[in-house]
Amino acid sequence: FDAVDIIRSKRDGEELSDAQIDWVIEAYARGAAAGDGRSGAIADEQMSALAMAILLNGMSRREIARWTDAMVRSGTRMDWSGVARPTADKHSTGGVGDKITLPLAPTVAACGAAVPQLSGRGLGHTGGTLDKFESISGWRASLSAAEMLAVVQEAGAVVCAATDDLAPADKRLYALRDVTGTVESIPLIASSIMSKKIAEGTGALVLDVKVGSGAFMKDAENATELARTMVQLGTDAGVRTVALLTNMQTPLGLTVGNALEVRESVEVLAGGGPEDVVELTVTLAREMLAAAGLGETDPADALKDGSAMDVWRRMVMAQGGAPDAPLPSARETHTVLAPASGVLAQLDAYRVGVAAWRLGAGRARKEDTVQAGAGVEIHAKPGAHVAGGEPLLTLHTDEPQRFERALEALEGAYEIAPSNARPDLLPLIID
Numbered sequence: 001f002d003a004v005d006i007i008r009s010k011r012d013g014e015e016l017s018d019a020q021i022d023w024v025i026e027a028y029a030r031g032a033a034a035g036d037g038r039s040g041a042i043a044d045e046q047m048s049a050l051a052m053a054i055l056l057n058g059m060s061r062r063e064i065a066r067w068t069d070a071m072v073r074s075g076t077r078m079d080w081s082g083v084a085r086p087t088a089d090k091h092s093t094g095g096v097g098d099k100i101t102l103p104l105a106p107t108v109a110a111c112g113a114a115v116p117q118l119s120g121r122g123l124g125h126t127g128g129t130l131d132k133f134e135s136i137s138g139w140r141a142s143l144s145a146a147e148m149l150a151v152v153q154e155a156g157a158v159v160c161a162a163t164d165d166l167a168p169a170d171k172r173l174y175a176l177r178d179v180t181g182t183v184e185s186i187p188l189i190a191s192s193i194m195s196k197k198i199a200e201g202t203g204a205l206v207l208d209v210k211v212g213s214g215a216f217m218k219d220a221e222n223a224t225e226l227a228r229t230m231v232q233l234g235t236d237a238g239v240r241t242v243a244l245l246t247n248m249q250t251p252l253g254l255t256v257g258n259a260l261e262v263r264e265s266v267e268v269l270a271g272g273g274p275e276d277v278v279e280l281t282v283t284l285a286r287e288m289l290a291a292a293g294l295g296e297t298d299p300a301d302a303l304k305d306g307s308a309m310d311v312w313r314r315m316v317m318a319q320g321g322a323p324d325a326p327l328p329s330a331r332e333t334h335t336v337l338a339p340a341s342g343v344l345a346q347l348d349a350y351r352v353g354v355a356a357w358r359l360g361a362g363r364a365r366k367e368d369t370v371q372a373g374a375g376v377e378i379h380a381k382p383g384a385h386v387a388g389g390e391p392l393l394t395l396h397t398d399e400p401q402r403f404e405r406a407l408e409a410l411e412g413a414y415e416i417a418p419s420n421a422r423p424d425l426l427p428l429i430i431d
């Protein structure tokens with residue numbers, strides 16, 4: 001095969017054959033193994049041209065399935081057959097204040113499933129699960145495959161970084177897409193996410209596909225297509241896969257930022273916490289348990305009776321973390337007051353996410369560090385009554401010079417309607 005011929009075919013709207021796809025991914029992964037863009041038969045500039053042709057012309061169902069399978073085969077597929085319990089995992093397409101993995105993984109483990117969850121870090125306005133966990137003193141994200149197995153055996157759940165040999169073709173391709181304007185393609189997003197989840201080896205998978213301003217997919221139509229594509233890929237690979245469309249028009253819960261979100265998650269594990277975080281945790285837990293064949297257990301009980309909290313503590317300690325250590329807090333705060341009395345008609349997820357990022361909770365480049373204590377605390381959710389002059393948001397950062405740009409991001413982020421208004425709000429679980 002020749003890379004230029006393959007790029008031309010996709011550019012001209014033709015379908016790639018299985019053999020062409022296998023060759024492209026294998027050649028590109030070979031360059032990933034060598035650590036540069038040249039030693040494979042496909043250089044980075046050629047792969048970016050092909051990614052752009054795919055973004056513009058799409059892929060057939062067969063092409064997406066083969067592309068995903070080739071990315072799985074570019075590395076190792078993990079094996080949990082040594083674990084006696086059925087395995088179940090969740091993947092969220094990412095959002096603002098999305099700390100659900102933190103209460104969810106221990107809840108599902110407390111109900112009898114094993115949860116092997118390989119997670120990522122935040123980029124741009126969306127947060128990452130590993131960054132949140134890392135605000136716990138001593139907690140380690142990088143584990144060997146043997147250590148992951150030991151944590152699952154000990155606690156029932158592990159949340160950690162993927163090893164380098166898990167879908168290496170995707171690792172290199174995702175970094176390339178990030179800098180070439182080729183992230184926003186349903187075939188490329190679906191194959192990227194699902195190659196990692198299939199390689200992770202989970203038996204059941206629940207996808208939380210976010211819709212709204214804070215999500216990748218801003219409208220329900222595109223989110224539905226992404227969800228259907230991923231469910232098909234998982235099912236074809238033998239993973240019992242279901243997807244929920246959920247609301248990312250406003251942040252989840254009352255906190256956005258790493259340590260702030262850990263604090264809120266611990267409140268949920270203690271049987272309290274914000275209603276939306278509890279509802280989404282319990283809904284996703286039910287789906288995971290049903291997909292794992294454990295549908296008779298009620299995850300809400302595990303939050304009430306302390307068993308999810310017990311798993312949380314074991315899981316944190318098994319990865320070197322100190323569950324009772326005080327969480328870091330930012331040195332400076334700034335309060336945003338409600339400009340008038342009335343009903344909070346909206347609080348925009350994207351703008352709040354950008355504000356938290358600018359306060360230091362997120363990163364602009366993969367190598368940047370994050371501030372554990374930075375972020376935004378939310379005092380009222382859309383639909384609630386607010387009184388003029390009362391706190392609406394509290395901004396947290398170690399560096400007060402960051403407040404100005406965070407406040408700029410929040411311009412137009414919220415709207416207060418007259419007290420008798422009934423804002424038209426999307427439900428938390430859309431479909």
Ligand code: URA
Pocket residue numbers: 174183188189190192193
């Ligand atoms: N997350 C991924 O892992 N891959 C994508 O392409 C987009 C989001």
